[in-house]
Every structure is written in structure tokens, then in C-alpha cells.
Amino acid sequence: MFQITIAGAGLSGLSAALTCAEHGIECNLISVQPSERAQSVLAEGGMNAALDTMGENDAPAFHFQDTMKGGVFLADPNAVKGLTDAAPGIIRRLQSIGVPFQLKDGDLLLRPFGGQKKRRTAYAMSSTGKIVMNALIDEARKYEAAGLIHRYDHAEIIEALTADYHLSEDYPAAKGRDIEDNFPAPEDPFISEGRRDTFAWTSSLKEKNVKAVSLKKMSGIKVRDTHTGKISEFPAPVIVCTGGIAGFFTGLTTGTTANTGDFTASLFEKGVQLGNLEMIQYHPTTVAISGKRLLISEAARGEGGRLFIKRKTGSSGWENWYFMEEKYPELKNLMPRDVISREMYRVMHSEDCGGQVFLDMTHLKKETWDGKLADLRKEVMSYLKLDPAKEPVPVSPGIHFFMGGILVDARHRASMPFLWAAGECACQYHGANRLGGNSMLAAVYGGHIAAEDALTFLNSGKMNLWTGNENEPCVNGDDPNVNVGELRVKGYDTRVNIGELRVNGGKPRVNDGDPRVNSDEQPGNADEQSNEQTDTSGRQKKGIDCTQRVRPSFGKKLTNILYEGLGIYRDEAMMNTACNRLSALEKEAATNTERNRILLGKAMLYSALERKESRGAHSRTDYPERRDEEYQKTTVAEYHNGNIRISFRDIPLQS
Amino acid sequence: MRILKKISLRRKENKNSGKEYNGAIPQLRIDILRRNGLDCEPFWQSFEYTPRDISETVASALTRLNEQEELQDINGNPAGEIRWESSCLQKKCGACAMVICGKPMLACDAVLMELKQPVRLEPLRKFPVVADLMTDRTVMFRNLKEMEAWLEDKAEPSEKKNAFAHEASRCLQCGCCLEVCPNFMPEGRFFGMASMVPSSRILNWESVNQNPAIKDQYRYHIYDGCGKSLACQNICPAGIRIEDLMSRSNAAAVWRASSGKKSRGM
Ligand SMILES: Cc1cc2nc3c(=O)[nH]c(=O)nc-3n(C[C@H](O)[C@H](O)[C@H](O)COP(=O)(O)OP(=O)(O)OC[C@H]3O[C@@H](n4cnc5c(N)ncnc54)[C@H](O)[C@@H]3O)c2cc1C
Ligand code: SF4
Ligand code: SF4
Ligand code: FES
Numbered sequence: 002m003f004q005i006t007i008a009g010a011g012l013s014g015l016s017a018a019l020t021c022a023e024h025g026i027e028c029n030l031i032s033v034q035p036s037e038r039a040q041s042v043l044a045e046g047g048m049n050a051a052l053d054t055m056g057e058n059d060a061p062a063f064h065f066q067d068t069m070k071g072g073v074f075l076a077d078p079n080a081v082k083g084l085t086d087a088a089p090g091i092i093r094r095l096q097s098i099g100v101p102f103q104l105k106d107g108d109l110l111l112r113p114f115g116g117q118k119k120r121r122t123a124y125a126m127s128s129t130g131k132i133v134m135n136a137l138i139d140e141a142r143k144y145e146a147a148g149l150i151h152r153y154d155h156a157e158i159i160e161a162l163t164a165d166y167h168l169s170e171d172y173p174a175a176k177g178r179d180i181e182d183n184f185p186a187p188e189d190p191f192i193s194e195g196r197r198d199t200f201a202w203t204s205s206l207k208e209k210n211v212k213a214v215s216l217k218k219m220s221g222i223k224v225r226d227t228h229t230g231k232i233s234e235f236p237a238p239v240i241v242c243t244g245g246i247a248g249f250f251t252g253l254t255t256g257t258t259a260n261t262g263d264f265t266a267s268l269f270e271k272g273v274q275l276g277n278l279e280m281i282q283y284h285p286t287t288v289a290i291s292g293k294r295l296l297i298s299e300a301a302r303g304e305g306g307r308l309f310i311k312r313k314t315g316s317s318g319w320e321n322w323y324f325m326e327e328k329y330p331e332l333k334n335l336m337p338r339d340v341i342s343r344e345m346y347r348v349m350h351s352e353d354c355g356g357q358v359f360l361d362m363t364h365l366k367k368e369t370w371d372g373k374l375a376d377l378r379k380e381v382m383s384y385l386k387l388d389p390a391k392e393p394v395p396v397s398p399g400i401h402f403f404m405g406g407i408l409v410d411a412r413h414r415a416s417m418p419f420l421w422a423a424g425e426c427a428c429q430y431h432g433a434n435r436l437g438g439n440s441m442l443a444a445v446y447g448g449h450i451a452a453e454d455a456l457t458f459l460n461s462g463k464m465n466l467w468t469g470n471e472n473e474p475c476v477n478g479d480d481p482n483v484n485v486g487e488l489r490v491k492g493y494d495t496r497v498n499i500g501e502l503r504v505n506g507g508k509p510r511v512n513d514g515d516p517r518v519n520s521d522e523q524p525g526n527a528d529e530q531s532n533e534q535t536d537t538s539g540r541q542k543k544g545i546d547c548t549q550r551v552r553p554s555f556g557k558k559l560t561n562i563l564y565e566g567l568g569i570y571r572d573e574a575m576m577n578t579a580c581n582r583l584s585a586l587e588k589e590a591a592t593n594t595e596r597n598r599i600l601l602g603k604a605m606l607y608s609a610l611e612r613k614e615s616r617g618a619h620s621r622t623d624y625p626e627r628r629d630e631e632y633q634k635t636t637v638a639e640y641h642n643g644n645i646r647i648s649f650r651d652i653p654l655q656s
Numbered sequence: 657m658r659i660l661k662k663i664s665l666r667r668k669e670n671k672n673s674g675k676e677y678n679g680a681i682p683q684l685r686i687d688i689l690r691r692n693g694l695d696c697e698p699f700w701q702s703f704e705y706t707p708r709d710i711s712e713t714v715a716s717a718l719t720r721l722n723e724q725e726e727l728q729d730i731n732g733n734p735a736g737e738i739r740w741e742s743s744c745l746q747k748k749c750g751a752c753a754m755v756i757c758g759k760p761m762l763a764c765d766a767v768l769m770e771l772k773q774p775v776r777l778e779p780l781r782k783f784p785v786v787a788d789l790m791t792d793r794t795v796m797f798r799n800l801k802e803m804e805a806w807l808e809d810k811a812e813p814s815e816k817k818n819a820f821a822h823e824a825s826r827c828l829q830c831g832c833c834l835e836v837c838p839n840f841m842p843e844g845r846f847f848g849m850a851s852m853v854p855s856s857r858i859l860n861w862e863s864v865n866q867n868p869a870i871k872d873q874y875r876y877h878i879y880d881g882c883g884k885s886l887a888c889q890n891i892c893p894a895g896i897r898i899e900d901l902m903s904r905s906n907a908a909a910v911w912r913a914s915s916g917k918k919s920r921g922m
Binding site: 037042251258259 | 742743745815828867
């Protein structure tokens, strides 16, 4: 029996796991922390679907148009069509597993969101992510108990494992023959539907008299139990759902510290293609708080919040300038995020303005505060110590979302066999700029599609479904890497033995080993302490390895470099400086994970350098124009033979 | 609502007390109970730390201490990376729960300047330590499975039930309530509020949709063991109205279940 390995347990991972379980197929659901801690629980505003419950004649076709336009036509139209068509069904399905979306007269209440002309964002208070996650977690628990979902929720994925396989006209016989390594692939062998030209490729090999080519496939992932330090391996097929790369911008994003991006970096190092890495979304309304940026949800503007800045008037006074309303009379404060962030950047740097942009919600009705925005108000009050119902909130743009990531086709297949990706780690649906409310939707939908495709693929038992080569072997044939059974739990124990909790003869309080813990005694004086520390260094070496893979000091340096190079506005000189500084930092890299971060950081900068135009989230002062002819394409980054290669690939035609 | 008010009041006081520090932020001492693993001896280690501003949290201080090139303790001895868990840094994921100055709290919710000095950090005590401030809270997730907290059948959306469902969805699985609960023991039969809150969401739906076992589990693992002192509600960093949820769930799982079919609608 096959098992599918799902890496990451946020919305997309849970969605993939549920899809497998509903088909009766077992899966391993692996995450560094339990689902309750995934970034998905932070989502506030809601999920888009053209449910048309507001009497505005909405339809999936309009949702499709808004998504394509919001992404400035970089997204794969076929994939987006699948997403927007499926959206209403997804919301209904979530309702059926108990998600309490806001209702009015028994049907769904939808709110307006940025970049969309109609109201189509379903929500649950201002904690949509948390509430949707809860329902999915409960649902997954049912299948965990039934033995279909095997959860590993303190398992950090530290490395992607690949294996060679051989592509030839008659595969098994080719084994052991001369394999021409690194045969230059004509374009890419594995690409999205419609361009699956492996056949052409194999015949071109024939012409050149090459018997077989060695290629890489995903064979599994290496995982470290963060509680014991034990390393284990889980086999392919793998669906990656590890979220965005917030960890490359520590302290500067609205996201979580757990989404390090290191697994994406490891995949990249192993040759997996990444797309549109330069597309980083700056959310217009964020606030710096201790250790991160706090998001003020788009719902605030959806419910009527207005952006303004103080501007000098002719006489000596100041006026509130509602710049978005003046410049964009149709969508006003609900323009797509890239547009607002750029406008804010401009007015903030304008001579006759006060420098600080404010979000004014003081005119909102009491019902709105008590119901729809209650959580938001509580949060702002607790972190900023100001009441948004009484005072405008000072806001500025901050990094929020990564449109780019693991390149996948409409079925969520990545560029390497046995690898799928979904959710924020994947490059799909959002093009050059994501619309608010589309990414929760994309995570749920993408996880489902990826799992469905993986199941079809596995059911067929044939690799040729992937490569298009009839002569490929069965997946479960002679390939030990795909045979799941014994490999699954190599060295990994999910259950803590309760007996182990007992320390010192059966007392359950775990810290009782230290007499000082439960007494009120303060730590001793300095002398005693230094005595203690003399054997500290000895102890330091014992114990389990649960330090971070990337030294925080190193991570911070990388963050500073990337943040300078990849701001809201970019130019060549800025990015070249960042590249040089990264190369210098490379010498300090001490672990593979650190080296991989540098590699992915460079790929981001190179992608941004090569896209010599301005589009969506990528704005260049040296190339301010949008240039469809050259760049209405997907930026593809690939690591090959020690070099990062950037190329541009056509967007699939709408079928 | 009552809880909400309490919180905002507390914040106000904090704000005022914070203002006294305007201008000069003093250097603080942070004492951390360190341990390299369950089988290693715990020991206290002190650090000097100057908060960046008056609102800096313990979570941010831990991050910045770890960002130092060579972390040293107060005596200049090298100290290895301080191990702790975080994710959201905004009180929404429960990862960073630890005992701060004797009280279980979220590190991302604990403002340094508002704490008793020196600031003492210890891991949660009811759970096995993994290392330093990181604990193994697996038992909480296992208990939820034991509770059989899931729906068997489709839920029907209902405006009436939404408010309750929202409240019941707010548990962070942080474990602070278990830390203070006199009746919860990791291997015990009583599962505490960390299991009650998520279960109440399931009990909220029509009884036909529930997994029938959940009521039995509820009585056995929650109702029977709770002393109703509500220490848990006072400590809950999410401010969940535990009392409300519990009385509704008791009604659904205990009273109504035993007195036959009374109003199924709740
Ligand atoms: C503050 C905020 C508000 C948002 N609001 C909205 C909104 O209103 N509407 C909307 O549509 N979208 C919103 N988003 C975006 C949306 O929440 C995310 O894009 C989406 O939830 C991503 O889901 P995911 O499954 O891809 O990843 P995540 O939920 O981030 O999950 C990633 C998973 O991978 C695991 N993981 C990561 N790295 C590793 C590793 N190395 N080893 C093991 N496990 C690993 C994590 O533990 C986690 O389980 C918001 C995002 C933020 C930050
Ligand atoms: S009311 Fe008391 S006994 Fe019951 S869970 Fe809360 S703290 Fe524990
Ligand atoms: S009930 Fe409150 S204290 Fe207990 S785990 Fe949930 S959020 Fe934490
Ligand atoms: S880090 Fe999420 S609650 Fe503190």
C-alpha cells in the first residue's frame, strides 16, 4: 500500500492529507510544529469565492478576471480557472465540516476585498484562518484515529533527498550502460501540460546516439525529530506544503518564524525549479511591533477604513489627504496591494507630506467594531496601545506574502518526478501580485489538487504518467525508494512514552529534578553562578541537538542584505550591491542550510535583476515600464552544475 | 465581554507604568532555567539585557539574545543558543508558552518592562522539557484524539451557533491552563480545558452530527474531574470565556444527555 508524504501541516498540508484519507490512502503528515501553530492560523480577512449571495450577479468568471488582472497576467490561466470555478464548492464544503462563516438570513455574508469589484470574501470574525484551521484539524483528527493520517508534528524537514533515474527509450535495459551525465536538456524535460515534449526529447537523444540520460527524481525527505534530535527518512512521493520563505526576512514579515524557507532552499539546491522569486508582496497596512510586523487586515479597509497622510496646505496648516481616494476613484482604498504600497511609498517620501501614513477607522459603526472587527480592535489595542475606533493607526508597507516559489503546473507537479507542491511554497495562481483572500483558497484547493494528482499517478503504478515515456518502469516495480512500508518510521516515534515523563521516582512534575524550580528561591549570587557555569560548557555538549540550522546571527545578516536589495522599489545598482554582499557572506556560511540560504537569496536577486521591467510587486526605477513582449512570462530559476540559471518561460495558453 | 474589559483595563495600567521609563531604559537581568535535555541537570543562567523600547517582549529579547554572535552570560562565559519555541509572535499560536516570573504566559505577550525584575524564565512544568524553555506538549494533542473530538456527519450552518463556534475555535493549545490547573496531570484521566475548549465546538452542533462517543469521553475526561475553580480561565492568554463554554458543554454532554431528548436545538 502506498503512503504519501506531506511536508507541512498548514491549510494546504491538511487539505492534501484529508484528500488522501478520504480516498482511503495513508499519508504521513509532517510538520515542525502542530497545525495549531502554522502560519495559516494568522489569516484574518477571509476567503474568496464567487458565491453570489449578495445579489451582485457575481460569477466565477469575474473572480477569474480579477485574479488574472490582480496578478498582472503572470498566472497560469488554466490553473486560475480551476481555482475560481472550485471556490464556491470549497466554501460550502468548509461550512459542512463546521466552519462558522458569517451568515445573514441563513446564507453567507461576503465582504469587499482589495482588487475585486464585487463582494466575494467569506469570513469568520477577523480570525478566518484560525477558525478554518480548527475545522480542518478536527476533521484530520478523525482520520488520524482511523489510522489513515500519520501525524509527525515535531519533525523538522532538513533536507530533500533525490535519486538518479534514467530516461531512455527502453528503460530497464539502459541500466548499467553508459549514462551521459548532465546531458543538456532541450528546454525542460518536465513542464506543464501542453508542452510535455519528453517524447521529442527522447527521439532527439536517439539522433545523437545517446543511450540514456541520468536525471534526478525526488526520493524522499530527511527529517529531524526536534524533541529527540533523531534523524529519519520518509520516502517519496512528496507533496510540499511548507509555506512561504518568511524566514529569509526575520523580524520583517507578518508571517511566522517557523516558515524558514529552508526546505525550499534545499529543493532548489537539488535542482528543483523555482518560479517568480522576485515577486514579494508588501502589504500596505502593517505596523512594526516587537519582533515582527503586525498585519492590519485588509478587512479594515473592506469595512470602510481610509488611508491618509498629512499634507501641507497653501497657508501654514496641514490637511488630511486621502490620496488613494483621489487617485483611484473606483476602487479607492481597495486597489490591489502592490498599487497601494507603491502609492504609500511615494507619498511617504514626498516633500510636502508628513511622512507617516495613517489608517482611519474612527468613523466605522459600533456594530462593525463589535462584530466583524472585534478581534482586530483587541489586537491593535493590545500591541499599539491605541484604540482604532478613536484614533487613526499609523501604518506602513511590510513583507507579507511570496507569490513565487516551487514551480508547478496546473496539477501541482513540480519539475522533478514524485514531487508536488501546494500552498504558499508553490508558485501558482497569484502571478505578480496576490489578491487578498485568494491564498487561503489557493492553499485548500492546491493541496486537494496535488493530492488528487498524486493518487491518480500512484494508482496507475506507472512513472510514464509523469514523463510521458511509455517505457518507464512502474513506480512500485524495482525501485526501493518508493516502496513505503519499512522506510516510513525509520527511527521515529510519535508517541512519548508517558513513563518517560516521570523523573525521580514517579513524580509527574518534570522539573522536579531541580529542587530550586518549585521553591521561591532566587538564583544564587554571582559566585555560585560562575561555579555552576564552569561545568556548563561540559553539559552544553551533551543533551539533544535542537538548535536552529541557521545561526540566528547569520540569518540576521542575510535578512539585512536581502531586505536592502528587494525593497518595494528596486534598481540594478541596489541589487548588484546586495549580490556582492551575499557573496561575501557566503564565506561565513558554516552549514549546508546556511549555504542553501545564500543560494536561494542569490536566485531571488538574479530573478529580480533579469526581469527588466516593472510589473505587480516588482517595481524597478530603472525599468519603470511593463514590457509584455519580453516579460509576460514566468521567471524560472534553476541550479545546475554549480550555476544559477535564470530563464523566462511562456505562460500556458488558456485552453 | 467581561474578560475583554478586564484585559483592556490591565493594558491601560501597563501603559501608564511604562511611561515612567520614558527616555532611559535600564539594563535588565534575565535569569533562565536552562537544561540540555531531560536527562541533563537543569541550571540557572543570567543574562544582561537592555530592552530596545518599553514595549519589547520576552520573545523579542530571546530572539535578540540568540542573534548575538557569541552569546555570553552575565559573567562573560559563553552560553549556547537558548532553545525555545515560537511561531506567530502575536499571541495566536501558543508555541511560546513558558513560565515567566512564576506565571505561565506567552513570551510574545510578556512585556519586559512590565515584569518583576529580574525576569525569570522557566519551561512549563507540567510537560517534559526538551531543552531550555522548550517542552514536549504532545500529550495535549493525544488527549484530543482520545476525546474523539470530531464531527461524524455534516454540520449545518446556523447563525445562532456561530458566536459560540467562534469562541470555541480560539484555543491555542498553549497549555497555560493545564499548568495552573490543580487537577491536571499529564498522565491523568482529567484532560483539562485545553481539551474542553475544542470539544465544546463539536458539542455545539446538533447531536446527530456528533461522534456519539464524545459525550462519554467528555463526562469521563472533563466533567468528572473539574473542580470549577476557574484558575484556568484567569490564566488563559487568549481570554477564552471558559466558564460559558463549559456550562454549555456540560448541558449538552451531561444534563441533556442524561435527561433524554430535551430541546435539541440548544
Ligand atoms: C498575518 C497574515 C494574514 C493573512 N490573511 C489572509 C487572509 O485573510 N486571506 C487569505 O487568503 N490569506 C491570508 N494570508 C495568507 C495565508 O494565510 C497563507 O498564505 C496560507 O495560509 C498558507 O498556507 P500554507 O498551507 O501554504 O502554509 P502554512 O500555513 O504557513 O503552513 C506551513 C507548514 O509547514 C510547516 N513547515 C515549514 N517549514 C518546515 C520544515 N522545515 N520542516 C517541517 N515543517 C515545516 C509548518 O510547521 C506548517 O505546518 C495571511 C497571512 C498572514 C501572515
Ligand atoms: S476549573 Fe479548575 S479544575 Fe477545572 S480545568 Fe480549570 S483550573 Fe482545572
Ligand atoms: S484554553 Fe486558553 S490556556 Fe488553555 S490551551 Fe487553550 S488558549 Fe491555552
Ligand atoms: S509565538 Fe505564537 S503565541 Fe507567542
